[in-house]
Amino acid sequence: MASTESGPGAAPAESGGESHQLVDLTFDAIFARGFYNRLISYWNPGAERLYGWSRAEALGRVSGQLLESEYPIPLEEIETELLRSGRWEGEIKQRRKDGSPVVVAGRWGLQTHPDGSPLAILEINSDLTTIRGTTEDLRRSEQMFSLLVSGVKDYAIFMLDTDGVVASWNDGAERIKGYAANEIVGRHFSTFYMPEEVKAGKPDWELEVARREGRYQEEGWRVRKDGSTFWASVLITALYDKEGVLKGFGKVTRDMTERHQAELRREEERDLEAAQLRSHAERMAELERTKTQFLNLASHELRGPLTVVRGYTSMLEDGSIAPERFKEMAPLIESKLAQIDILIEQMLETSRLEHDQLELHPEVFDLRGLAREQAALFSALSARHHIAVVVDAEPVMVSADRSRIGTIIGNMLDNAVKYSPNGGDIECKVSRSDDSALVRIRDHGLGIRPEHLPLLFGRFSRLPTEENVSIQGTGLGLFLCREIALRHGGDVAVRSTLGEGSEFTLRLPVAG
Amino acid sequence: MDTRPLVMLIDDDPDATDMYRLGLELEGFRVTVVNDPERLRGSLDEELPDVFVLDWELGDITGGDVLDRLKSDPRTASRPVFMISNHPEETSEGRTARAGALAWLIKARTTPNRLAAQIHEALPPSGELAE
Numbered sequence: 001m002a003s004t005e006s007g008p009g010a011a012p013a014e015s016g017g018e019s020h021q022l023v024d025l026t027f028d029a030i031f032a033r034g035f036y037n038r039l040i041s042y043w044n045p046g047a048e049r050l051y052g053w054s055r056a057e058a059l060g061r062v063s064g065q066l067l068e069s070e071y072p073i074p075l076e077e078i079e080t081e082l083l084r085s086g087r088w089e090g091e092i093k094q095r096r097k098d099g100s101p102v103v104v105a106g107r108w109g110l111q112t113h114p115d116g117s118p119l120a121i122l123e124i125n126s127d128l129t130t131i132r133g134t135t136e137d138l139r140r141s142e143q144m145f146s147l148l149v150s151g152v153k154d155y156a157i158f159m160l161d162t163d164g165v166v167a168s169w170n171d172g173a174e175r176i177k178g179y180a181a182n183e184i185v186g187r188h189f190s191t192f193y194m195p196e197e198v199k200a201g202k203p204d205w206e207l208e209v210a211r212r213e214g215r216y217q218e219e220g221w222r223v224r225k226d227g228s229t230f231w232a233s234v235l236i237t238a239l240y241d242k243e244g245v246l247k248g249f250g251k252v253t254r255d256m257t258e259r260h261q262a263e264l265r266r267e268e269e270r271d272l273e274a275a276q277l278r279s280h281a282e283r284m285a286e287l288e289r290t291k292t293q294f295l296n297l298a299s300h301e302l303r304g305p306l307t308v309v310r311g312y313t314s315m316l317e318d319g320s321i322a323p324e325r326f327k328e329m330a331p332l333i334e335s336k337l338a339q340i341d342i343l344i345e346q347m348l349e350t351s352r353l354e355h356d357q358l359e360l361h362p363e364v365f366d367l368r369g370l371a372r373e374q375a376a377l378f379s380a381l382s383a384r385h386h387i388a389v390v391v392d393a394e395p396v397m398v399s400a401d402r403s404r405i406g407t408i409i410g411n412m413l414d415n416a417v418k419y420s421p422n423g424g425d426i427e428c429k430v431s432r433s434d435d436s437a438l439v440r441i442r443d444h445g446l447g448i449r450p451e452h453l454p455l456l457f458g459r460f461s462r463l464p465t466e467e468n469v470s471i472q473g474t475g476l477g478l479f480l481c482r483e484i485a486l487r488h489g490g491d492v493a494v495r496s497t498l499g500e501g502s503e504f505t506l507r508l509p510v511a512g
Numbered sequence: 513m514d515t516r517p518l519v520m521l522i523d524d525d526p527d528a529t530d531m532y533r534l535g536l537e538l539e540g541f542r543v544t545v546v547n548d549p550e551r552l553r554g555s556l557d558e559e560l561p562d563v564f565v566l567d568w569e570l571g572d573i574t575g576g577d578v579l580d581r582l583k584s585d586p587r588t589a590s591r592p593v594f595m596i597s598n599h600p601e602e603t604s605e606g607r608t609a610r611a612g613a614l615a616w617l618i619k620a621r622t623t624p625n626r627l628a629a630q631i632h633e634a635l636p637p638s639g640e641l642a643e
Contacts, residue, residue, distance in 0.1 A: 303618075303619060304528075304619075304620075306620045307531075307620045308527045308531050310620060310623060311528075311531040312531060314535075314623035314625060315534070315535055315538070315623070315624060320535065320539075320625070332527065
């Protein structure tokens with residue numbers, strides 16, 4: 001940069017050539033002034049930018065006056081140093097054209113004549129105000145960022161070195177994971193993983209993915225210092241320097257346990273809803289099957305008595321049987337019609353039960369009288385059976401729906417007759433035991449197979465399927481008996497021995 | 513010797529067998545009734561019926577079981593068998609047809625007169641009855 005031309009005018013600006021162009025290009029303020037007269041002979045664009053004086057304004061002015069320069073040491077000492085060593089460096093306070101102060105780092109050099117006598121001083125002044133400001137801002141910004149990171153409570157933000165060893169720690173990390181910085185910095189980050197995941201090499205694999213793809217992200221269970229677990233949202237970012245060398249990893253972890261649990265709860269609720277829907281659908285399907293079975297059953301049971309009635313009437317109609325013989329058949333036909341009527345009534349009663357529309361009409365009456373009435377009815381229907389009624393001497397009063405209790409007793413007597421195909425004695429006993437009124441009907445018929453006992457009181461349990469042909473009737477009879485007894489606060493029970501007979505007992509609460 | 517065809521009614525409902533017995537006798541058949549299928553074997557030893565009318569619900573067993581027995585007994589294997597039932601399961605009809613039953617009659621629609629007509633059709637002309 002030094003010029004060998006003589007005179008104050010021989011500054012770089014006037015020397016032309018490449019050096020002048022280069023100096024023009026620098027951002028620093030560069031100017032030359034005479035050693036003795038201090039007149040500015042060169043003024044670059046950097047000086048124009050820094051001081052606000054144009055080249056034209058500056059040339060020929062005395063630099064120290066133009067810039068109101070304040071030197072750290074007297075100017076004479078600077079010049080002495082320049083004469084001695086050819087260079088000087090120091091801070092100078094100056095003033096721009098607009099009056100604003102500026103501090104520059106001056107790096108001055110002495111230009112000399114070939115004989116060594118001083119010619120000019122080249123001042124290269126860098127704006128310290130801007131550089132200082134930038135450095136200050138940068139430092140403040142770094143401090144702020146550091147404060148921000150360390151102060152964040154909701155996220156664990158920390159650094160891992162390239163091997164996965166914890167290198168920094170913030171408040172959030174301490175809060176979420178339970179370790180203080182001095183407890184964890186220097187330890188490998190696999191400490192945060194479930195033992196089985198550590199065993200499977202998951203932590204190292206995650207770093208490998210981050211290294212390869214720049215980042216690794218997942219949600220999963222992590223372990224706190226106290227051994228408890230939390231559901232973490234994890235982001236690992238690989239950190240490279242300007243040269244592309246891996247410097248470590250940034251890890252950001254958030255405790256998502258609550259959200260995860262809420263999700264699990266929602267999932268459970270959804271599962272529960274689905275299960276309820278399935279269960280409902282199954283119930284509906286079961287109901288549909290039951291209805292179909294019931295229709296089959298009802299048709300079968302109604303057709304039984306219908307067969308007999310139609311058989312006789314057809315013979316009366318076509319004249320096979322003389323009309324005067326009708327009287328012989330009338331009671332049988334009547335009993336078959338009554339059977340149809342009972343079946344229909346049972347269906348209606350069941351329907352009322354199903355829809356919870358069974359209204360009881362209670363009255364207080366003597367159970368002995370009702371039992372006698374029913375026994376008389378069934379004695380008349382079957383000549384082959386003898387029904388003996390045995391009753392307590394005292395009245396057995398109940399408060400109940402008389403008509404329906406009559407149906408229950410009738411049903412039990414009907415069963416006794418039906419299951420004693422070879423005739424025999426049937427005993428109907430009415431008694432009182434403590435607070436219970438009892439009607440006990442015992443036959444000496446076929447008895448019931450033990451495996452059929454649990455089915456007796458089930459609704460539609462006696463289906464005429466191939467598997468279950470042996471049990472006859474709609475299956476509604478005993479089901480209704482027990483349901484109606486239960487609604488009176490009583491019950492119906494059965495004891496039976498195959499080949500010896502059965503005993504059905506109706507129990508009702510005593511009135512009063 | 514009575515040459516009228518002998519019909520065996522196998523049905524555990526005495527009211528139904530009473531009715532059919534009366535009707536079939538009026539139509540010129542002899543009728544024997546088995547209400548308890550366990551007694552079937554003994555009844556067959558007395559006199560072999562020319563035709564069987566077999567109910568489906570028979571207490572502990574089904575008409576299908578009895579049908580199998582009749583078809584596996586050389587004495588009765590070729591005798592016509594009518595299934596008669598109020599059983600609504602039509603699947604049983606196919607089973608009994610495969611097992612050799614001649615027809616599946618719905619009991620409630622089968623008057624004695626109609627049953628007699630069916631039996632007449634199934635029997636060989638009078639006088640050619642196998643004895």
